[in-house]
Amino acid sequence: MTNARRAARIGRRRWASSKTFHSDAQTEMELTGGSTTQLEMDLGELPLPSYARPAPKEDNVLEQGDLFDLLAESPEPTPQTIFEGMEKPIFEVAFADGRNARFQHANTLLESLEAQDIHIEYQCREGYCGSCRVRLVEGDVHYIEEPMAWIDDDEILPCCCIPKSALKLQ
Amino acid sequence: MAYTTFNRNEFDTFEQPMFFGEPVNVARYDQQKHKIFENLIEKQLSFFWRPEEVDLTNDRKDFMDLPEHEKHIFVSNLKYQTLLDSVQGRSPNVALLPVVSLPELETWIETWSFSETIHSRSYTHIVRNIVPNPAVVFDDITKNEYIVRRAISVTKYYDDFIELSNYYQQLGEGKHTVNGETIDVNLHELKRRLYLTMVSVNVLEAIRFYVSFACSFAFAERAKMEGNAKIIKLIARDEALHLTGTQHMLQIMARGKDDAEFAQIAEECRDDVVAIFHEAAEQEKEWADYLFKDGSMIGLNKDILSQYVEYITNQRIGALGFEPIFDVRNNPLPWINAWLNSDNVQVAPQEAEISSYLVGAIDSEVDTADFGDFDL
Ligand code: FES
Ligand SMILES: [Fe+2]
Ligand SMILES: [Fe+2]
Numbered sequence: 001m002t003n004a005r006r007a008a009r010i011g012r013r014r015w016a017s018s019k020t021f022h023s024d025a026q027t028e029m030e031l032t033g034g035s036t037t038q039l040e041m042d043l044g045e046l047p048l049p050s051y052a053r054p055a056p057k058e059d060n061v062l063e064q065g066d067l068f069d070l071l072a073e074s075p076e077p078t079p080q081t082i083f084e085g086m087e088k089p090i091f092e093v094a095f096a097d098g099r100n101a102r103f104q105h106a107n108t109l110l111e112s113l114e115a116q117d118i119h120i121e122y123q124c125r126e127g128y129c130g131s132c133r134v135r136l137v138e139g140d141v142h143y144i145e146e147p148m149a150w151i152d153d154d155e156i157l158p159c160c161c162i163p164k165s166a167l168k169l170q
Numbered sequence: 171m172a173y174t175t176f177n178r179n180e181f182d183t184f185e186q187p188m189f190f191g192e193p194v195n196v197a198r199y200d201q202q203k204h205k206i207f208e209n210l211i212e213k214q215l216s217f218f219w220r221p222e223e224v225d226l227t228n229d230r231k232d233f234m235d236l237p238e239h240e241k242h243i244f245v246s247n248l249k250y251q252t253l254l255d256s257v258q259g260r261s262p263n264v265a266l267l268p269v270v271s272l273p274e275l276e277t278w279i280e281t282w283s284f285s286e287t288i289h290s291r292s293y294t295h296i297v298r299n300i301v302p303n304p305a306v307v308f309d310d311i312t313k314n315e316y317i318v319r320r321a322i323s324v325t326k327y328y329d330d331f332i333e334l335s336n337y338y339q340q341l342g343e344g345k346h347t348v349n350g351e352t353i354d355v356n357l358h359e360l361k362r363r364l365y366l367t368m369v370s371v372n373v374l375e376a377i378r379f380y381v382s383f384a385c386s387f388a389f390a391e392r393a394k395m396e397g398n399a400k401i402i403k404l405i406a407r408d409e410a411l412h413l414t415g416t417q418h419m420l421q422i423m424a425r426g427k428d429d430a431e432f433a434q435i436a437e438e439c440r441d442d443v444v445a446i447f448h449e450a451a452e453q454e455k456e457w458a459d460y461l462f463k464d465g466s467m468i469g470l471n472k473d474i475l476s477q478y479v480e481y482i483t484n485q486r487i488g489a490l491g492f493e494p495i496f497d498v499r500n501n502p503l504p505w506i507n508a509w510l511n512s513d514n515v516q517v518a519p520q521e522a523e524i525s526s527y528l529v530g531a532i533d534s535e536v537d538t539a540d541f542g543d544f545d546l
Pocket of ligand 2: 255286409
């Protein structure tokens with residue numbers, strides 16, 4: 001694996017594990033009816049116009065190699081998305097071809113499967129490209145973000161959901 | 171029906187189909203028949219980027235050091251992408267806007283097409299950087315037989331639809347004599363051409379670009395042309411959204427969700443759909459042959475690229491509810507996924523320098539719990 005790819009993968013984990021959904025924030029998100037993007041846009045600082053934006057600081061610039069080392073020194077505290085008032089979900093995930101996994105300590109079904117060496121296609125990892133589409137034979141899932149990709153009634157997008165029950169996938 | 175820029179009829183927007191209903195009037199987004207298009211607009215706007223924000227100075231040096239056969243691969247892909255985005259930057263507007271009936275879909279089409287113009291502008295940025303005279307690249311696009319051949323299959327569905335649609339708007343349904351020629355304008359045929367156009371657009375955005383994407387990322391895997399790869403990641407992110415938009419339109423049509431005639435047309439056209447996907451996959455494989463005619467590049471050769479084309483063709487046609495048309499079951503280039511995943515904040519730390527410049531970029535590492543006290 002090249003450094004670039006390793007860094008990309010680590011960067012993704014780092015982002016993912018820092019994401020914690022607060023139930024209040026979640027409800028408000030639903031009330032506004034918008035995507036999370038919209039929520040963040042509303043709350044975030046207004047971006048500066050390009051001429052006013054500071055140049056990146058020298059000491060902030062990471063080389064790919066540095067980054068790997070740097071991240072290795074800062075292990076993740078709690079890797080699972082936490083929903084207030086909801087128990088941490090732990091569910092069995094079975095595939096029609098006989099492969100088995102267990103969902104626990106993960107932000108999304110996709111991350112959980114990847115961590116257990118079950119390869120699922122992906123691209124956007126946030127529900128808008130449809131690459132991760134799999135068929136749900138049995139069980140139920142909860143979407144962390146409203147998925148935008150087209151899926152059939154019996155399909156799910158593992159990149160943006162977590163199980164609500166044991167699952168059987170194809 | 172004649173086009174009007176502001177339809178003064180009163181009508182219930184929820185009664186309107188996506189296309190061929192009332193021409194739109196008020197651009198309002200408070201009532202939406204298909205909310206997905208509003209979501210797509212929001213997402214596309216949040217993706218906004220400018221090519222000049224990606225620094226390409228190292229690419230110039232990299233390019234000069236590439237062996238000739240790799241220069242050929244790089245430049246040929248750039249030409250092909252330029253062709254595809256030239257088409258996509260205008261055609262959805264020209265073809266679809268005159269017949270659209272929902273404001274959110276109208277705006278999605280404009281937003282979609284606008285993002286393609288950014289892609290086109292990025293090619294000028296890249297070309298200016300690698301050759302002293304950009305004309306040597308751009309002028310060849312209309313001359314190079316390998317590109318021209320593909321340009322024909324990319325544009326013929328759009329052109330056939332636009333031709334009949336123009337007659338429909340001017341003359342309405344029926345048999346008409348124009349310049350001594352009899353033209354039969356009927357809505358069923360027009361809808362059929364629209365459906366096939368959408369399929370060919372889906373193929374363009376969801377398959378045809380991917381050979382170039384693979385080559386760009388294969389260069390970047392060797393730490394060559396990395397600025398270009400950053401631009402391609404941003405383009406690939408937009409294209410993933412476009413293909414989702416097109417899949418929604420095709421599925422709304424095929425399920426007769428707002429116009430039962432389209433469900434019938436989709437049924438009639440099943441073989442045509444398979445043929446369009448098949449033809450595109452074969453052309454892309456031929457293209458791979460042309461790219462590698464003087465030699466392969468590290469990590470990619472004609473065979474593996476052809477398998478990749480077959481693989482994504484299966485994926486895309488599967489999303490439309492068709493059986494796979496090729497035997498490949500697994501992605502032969504799994505490393506590409508990490509490159510294709512280019513969300514401005516979630517990925518690659520090496521992308522940090524792009525996202526920090528991006529207008530509207532958000533620090534998504536901020537815990538939403540921090541906002542608990544904010545009133546929305
Ligand atoms: S990876 Fe894009 S929708 Fe799941
Ligand atoms: Fe494009
Ligand atoms: Fe596109």
